[in-house]
Amino acid sequence: MENSKIIRKNPAGVHSPVGNYTHLTKIPRNSELYVTSGQIGADQHGNIPDKMNEQIRNTFRNIQTVLHAEELSSEHIIKVNIWATEKIDWDFLYEKWAELFGLDYPAMTVGYISELGLPEIKIEIELWAAKV
Template sequence: MLLQGKQIYVKPVEESDADALLKLEVENRDFFQRFTGLREEAFYTRQGQLERIQEALESSKGDQGYLYVIGLRDTEEVIGEIMLTEVVRWNLQSCWIGYFLDQRHNGKGYMTEAVQLVVKHAFQELKFHRIEAGVMPHNLGSIKVLCKAGFHQEGIARKNVNINGQWEDHQTLAILNEEDHRSQSQVQRYNPSVIAPPIGPYTHVTKVPKGAELLVLSGQVGTDMEGGLPDDMKEQVENTLANIQRLLAAEALSADHIVKINIWAAQQVDWVHFHQVWEKFHGGKAPAMTMAYVPALAMPSIQVEIEVWAAKW
């Protein structure tokens, strides 16, 4: 995995990075010490860095933490570290983010870019819902980095972290995965792996967002805008789906809001044609659907009728 930015790249740490991390830590020892806990001398040896990397790799395998290195794209020089720690899954899906950047490269926008890359990866690939950060209030540069990356300030945690031998207050910042909110605000369709895939263009399970308003469109038939009903079954199918789209649009809805569709046909359906217009109608993942042949509908001229249930939020 390699996360490419405009000026820098971010990648998971490897054992081969031991020398580069040692150089980074030794050259920035006094600078980094102002923002971290006290470290033993062994930390500033190649063996110490190698053991640190090995522990990080084990943490990554166990989904307990992730350590990345930051490098310059033009020279591939390692100029920083960024880590996700304190991973909690289940009902929290959260972690903490921390980072260190070579003092010579502060103020160039590198860390803002690195944080943005890692946050995007953490949300999209690692499926975190919330990422938190703690910064000493006087570290305005780091707070600025996080705010530029989309974090918001939440409050002060008093004397909560031992930094360089002293208990320090920290400004708490956090960023939320907005995709989680959007997915909870939409009808979700999926096919569980516990049963075989659908045998047709429909979805097994539909989840309706909490608090949604339920709308039911009574069975629609294939009349045109003037109320005329064509004899051709294909035209009736097309007209019926077009009428449903108009009704949905009138309620500021689309096919994405559909919870369930019931289709009744009194004549044989041309499935090649139906699949074409059906795919165009739903424009993506097909909704839940029941299709049945019946002896007759309300009028002999009606060959197909479709009922729609939709959710509005």
């Protein structure tokens, strides 16, 4: 039944996405909504590496841990917000993105800003998820 699953689509009349995301994600009524705090590149001991790609690797590992804690997977993610303080290596990020999402992309927003919560944080990723 179409009303009992998350739907992702790119409506006619809108340009194709310029990255690995979907323009519109629709969740059915009575779904449980999950919102994460921004996940950062800290390792399990709280250490934040200097290099952006290491922070990206740790951030995606942290995302997986948070998702698994609530028995969520990429199919439940409806929206991703990414904030970065320096240029993102999109080839590297999309490699980690593909490991998480395959080709089933959620809606996404990316913003470059001057700083995040701590000066050493270079990237932060927030997730919205829904369980039908």
